[in-house]
Amino acid sequence: MNKNPIVDEYLEKKMKSPFYLIVFLCFLTNLPLKGQNTKMPVSIGYFAPYGVQYGAKAGISIPWKNWESDRKEDQIRSYNLTLDPQIGYFVFPEVQNNFFLNMELAIRSHKNEKRFSPMASAGLGYLLGLQKQEGSVNLATGEIDFETTALHYFVPTVSLGFNIKPKKSMGYYFKGFFGRKIIRGLEGSTIIGAEAGITFNINQKN
Amino acid sequence: MTRAAFIRNSLAMGIGFPFLTNFISACGRDEFQVPEFQTDFSGKVIVIGAGAAGLAAGYLLQRYNVDFQIIEASSVFGGRVKRADNFVDFPIDLGAEWIHASPAILAEIIDDPGINANIDFITYNPQTFKAWNGEKWTNHNYASNFYSEYKFKNTTWYGFFEKYIAPELLDKIVYNQPVVKIDYSGNQVILQTEDNNFYEADKVIITAPVKVLQSNIITFLPELPTTMSSAINSISMDDGLKVFIEFEEKFYPDLFVVGRFLQSLSGDDKIFYDAAFRKDSTRNVLGLFTINSQAAPYIALGSDQAIFEKIMEELDEMFEGKASQHYIQHVVQNWSKEPYIKGSYSYNFENNQEDTVNTITAGLEDKVFFAGEGLSIDNQATVQGACESGYTAVEKILT
Ligand SMILES: Cc1cc2nc3c(=O)[nH]c(=O)nc-3n(C[C@H](O)[C@H](O)[C@H](O)COP(=O)(O)OP(=O)(O)OC[C@H]3O[C@@H](n4cnc5c(N)ncnc54)[C@H](O)[C@@H]3O)c2cc1C
Numbered sequence: 145m146n147k148n149p150i151v152d153e154y155l156e157k158k159m160k161s162p163f164y165l166i167v168f169l170c171f172l173t174n175l176p177l178k179g180q181n182t183k184m185p186v187s188i189g190y191f192a193p194y195g196v197q198y199g200a201k202a203g204i205s206i207p208w209k210n211w212e213s214d215r216k217e218d219q220i221r222s223y224n225l226t227l228d229p230q231i232g233y234f235v236f237p238e239v240q241n242n243f244f245l246n247m248e249l250a251i252r253s254h255k256n257e258k259r260f261s262p263m264a265s266a267g268l269g270y271l272l273g274l275q276k277q278e279g280s281v282n283l284a285t286g287e288i289d290f291e292t293t294a295l296h297y298f299v300p301t302v303s304l305g306f307n308i309k310p311k312k313s314m315g316y317y318f319k320g321f322f323g324r325k326i327i328r329g330l331e332g333s334t335i336i337g338a339e340a341g342i343t344f345n346i347n348q349k350n
Numbered sequence: 351m352t353r354a355a356f357i358r359n360s361l362a363m364g365i366g367f368p369f370l371t372n373f374i375s376a377c378g379r380d381e382f383q384v385p386e387f388q389t390d391f392s393g394k395v396i397v398i399g400a401g402a403a404g405l406a407a408g409y410l411l412q413r414y415n416v417d418f419q420i421i422e423a424s425s426v427f428g429g430r431v432k433r434a435d436n437f438v439d440f441p442i443d444l445g446a447e448w449i450h451a452s453p454a455i456l457a458e459i460i461d462d463p464g465i466n467a468n469i470d471f472i473t474y475n476p477q478t479f480k481a482w483n484g485e486k487w488t489n490h491n492y493a494s495n496f497y498s499e500y501k502f503k504n505t506t507w508y509g510f511f512e513k514y515i516a517p518e519l520l521d522k523i524v525y526n527q528p529v530v531k532i533d534y535s536g537n538q539v540i541l542q543t544e545d546n547n548f549y550e551a552d553k554v555i556i557t558a559p560v561k562v563l564q565s566n567i568i569t570f571l572p573e574l575p576t577t578m579s580s581a582i583n584s585i586s587m588d589d590g591l592k593v594f595i596e597f598e599e600k601f602y603p604d605l606f607v608v609g610r611f612l613q614s615l616s617g618d619d620k621i622f623y624d625a626a627f628r629k630d631s632t633r634n635v636l637g638l639f640t641i642n643s644q645a646a647p648y649i650a651l652g653s654d655q656a657i658f659e660k661i662m663e664e665l666d667e668m669f670e671g672k673a674s675q676h677y678i679q680h681v682v683q684n685w686s687k688e689p690y691i692k693g694s695y696s697y698n699f700e701n702n703q704e705d706t707v708n709t710i711t712a713g714l715e716d717k718v719f720f721a722g723e724g725l726s727i728d729n730q731a732t733v734q735g736a737c738e739s740g741y742t743a744v745e746k747i748l749t
Contacts, residue, residue, distance in 0.1 A: 194492065197496070282457065287454075
C-alpha cells in the first residue's frame with residue numbers, strides 16, 4: 145500500500161468527472177481503428193458494482209474467431225469470439241476512486257440475421273483503487289483533507305448478458321458480472337454488479 | 351428524501367442502522383445549523399443533564415450571555431458520550447463512537463469560524479466481514495464495498511466535547527444532583543434534587559434520556575398532560591451494552607456477527623468489531639456493540655463479570671479457545687445499568703415520529719422544554735442529533 149500524493153492529486157482533480165474520462169477513452173479506443181477494415185464495435189457503458197458504486201467504461205471488441213452452425217433447419221446460428229480490452233473508472237462515494245484496465249474474452253451468438261445476441265465473457269483486470277483511509281477536518285470551515293492510499297487489485301470476472309447489434313451505427317448491451325477483487329496480503333472480496341451501455345461501429349468500410 | 355425519511359424507509363426494508371450511514375451520506379448532507387437570532391431574554395435557564403444535548407444547550411446559552419446552570423445527576427459530564435482513557439494506547443469510546451455523518455458535522459456543531467484546529471479521523475471501512483452460524487464461518491467481505499463511515503483517529507466523542515464545547519461551561523455544571531421534582535405551577539420553575547436542594551429558573555430544558563422520563567424518576571407538578579406523557583411513552587429505548595477486550599493477537603476479522611449476516615445487521619444489533627481498526631495503535635482490541643433484544647440476555651446476567659464471562663465463552667466457541675488463550679484485559683460498559691441513562695438510545699416510534707417529537711418539544715406552559723437525541727427528527731439517535739435538539743430548545747426559549 146503505497147501513497148503517491150502527486151498521482152492521487154492529479155487523478156482526483158483532473159479526472160474527477162467520469163464524463164471527461166469517457167471522452168478520453170473514446171479518443172483512445174478510436175485510434176487503432178483508423179485505416180483498418182474490420183468492424184470493431186466500440187462500447188461505452190455505465191456500470192454499478194454492488195448497486196451503490198457507479199462508473200463508466202469504454203472498450204472495443206476485437207474479432208478473433210467467427211463460425212456458424214446450422215444444426216436446425218433454416219436456422220443458422222453464428223458465433224463470434226472477441227477480445228474486448230476495456231478501460232474504466234468507478235467510484236465508491238467518499239471512500240474509493242477506482243481506475244481499471246480489463247481484458248475480456250467474449251462469445252456472442254445470434255440466429256440468422258437477428259440483432260439480438262446473448263453473450264458470455266470471462267475477463268481479467270487490473271484495478272487501481274485510491275482509498276480515502278483517513279483525513280482531517282478543519283473545525284473552522286468544515287473542509288476535509290483526505291489522505292489516499294493506492295491499492296492494487298487483480299479482478300477476474302465472468303459476465304452474462306445480451307447485445308443488440310448496431311443496425312446502422314448504434315446498438316446496446318446489458319450484462320451482469322460477478323468476480324473477485326484479489327489483493328496481495330489482504331483478504332479479497334466478491335464483486336458483483338450490472339452494466340448497460342451502447343455500442344457503435346466506428347469503421348464501416350467492411 | 352430527508353435522512354430521517356431515509357432511515358425510516360430503510361429500517362422498514364430491513365436494513366440495519368449501522369449499515370445505513372454511507373447510503374445516508376448519498377442523500378446529501380442534512381442541514382445542521384447552529385441557530386442565529388436576536389434575543390431580549392434576560393431570565394435564568396437551567397439545563398437538566400450534561401450529555402451532548404445539555405452541553406450544546408449550555409454552549410449556545412453562553413454565546414448569548416444568558417444566565418444558566420447545568421444540573422447533572424452523575425459525577426461527570428458527557429452522558430452517553432464517555433471515554434475509557436487508560437485502557438490501551440488509544441482512547442476508547444464507551445458510548446457513541448462512530449461519526450454517523452460527514453466529519454464536517456464536527457465543524458457544524460462548534461460553529462466557530464475563528465477556531466484554529468483540525469481533527470483527524472479515519473474512514474471506518476472494515477475490509478473483512480464474517481458471520482458465525484453456530485458451526486462455521488462465512489465470509490462477507492463484499493460488504494466492504496458498500497459500508498463505510500467515520501471515527502475519530504486519536505480522540506473520542508468525549509474528547510471532542512471536552513476540548514471544544516465544555517471548557518467554558520465547566521463552572522456552570524453542578525454534579526451529583528439528580529433532579530427528582532419539577533414544579534412549574536408558579537412563575538418560576540422550581541427544581542428539587544434527590545439531596546433536597548432547590549434550584550429556581552425562568553425556563554428549564556430537560557435533556558434526560560427518554561427511558562429516564564418514562565421511569566418517572568422525575569415527577570412534575572402539575573402532572574404532565576396526557577398527550578405529553580403518552581408521546582414520551584410511545585418512544586422505545588431498550589438495552590445497550592459495549593464491551594472491549596484486549597488480546598495479545600488479532601485472531602478475529604474486522605467485523606463479525608452471529609447469525610445470518612444481513613439479518614444480523616437488520617433490526618437489533620450485535621456486532622463484534624476490531625476497535626483498533628486504523629487507529630494509531632499496536633494493541634488488539636475487540637469491541638462488542640449490542641442493543642435492544644440482542645443486548646437483553648447479557649444485561650439479564652446482572653454483573654459485569656458475568657457478562658464478560660458469557661462473551662468469552664461465546665468467543666472461545668467461535669475461535670476454538672483463542673479468546674481465553676490470548677486474553678489480556680477488558681472493560682464492560684452496561685448502559686442499561688446507568689441509573690440516569692437506562693439503556694441505549696431511542697429506536698422506534700409507535701406513532702408518527704414528527705408528531706411525537708413536536709408534541710414533546712412544544713414544552714410545558716412556555717417554561718419547561720425538552721431536548722435529547724430522541725427529539726431530533728433529522729439526526730435521531732446520534733450525538734449530532736442530541737446537539738441539534740439542545741440548540742433548538744435554546745432557540746425556542748430565547749426567541
Ligand atoms: C452503546 C451506544 C452506542 C452509541 N453509538 C453512537 C455512535 O456511534 N454515534 C453516535 O452519533 N451516537 C451513538 N450513540 C448515541 C449517542 O450516544 C446519543 O445519541 C447521545 O450521546 C445522547 O445525548 P443526550 O444528551 O441526548 O443524552 P445523554 O447523553 O444520555 O445525556 C443525558 C444526561 O442527563 C443526565 N440526567 C438524567 N436524568 C437526570 C436527572 N433526573 N437529573 C439530572 N441529570 C439527569 C444523565 O446523567 C446524562 O448525563 C450511542 C449510544 C449508545 C448507548
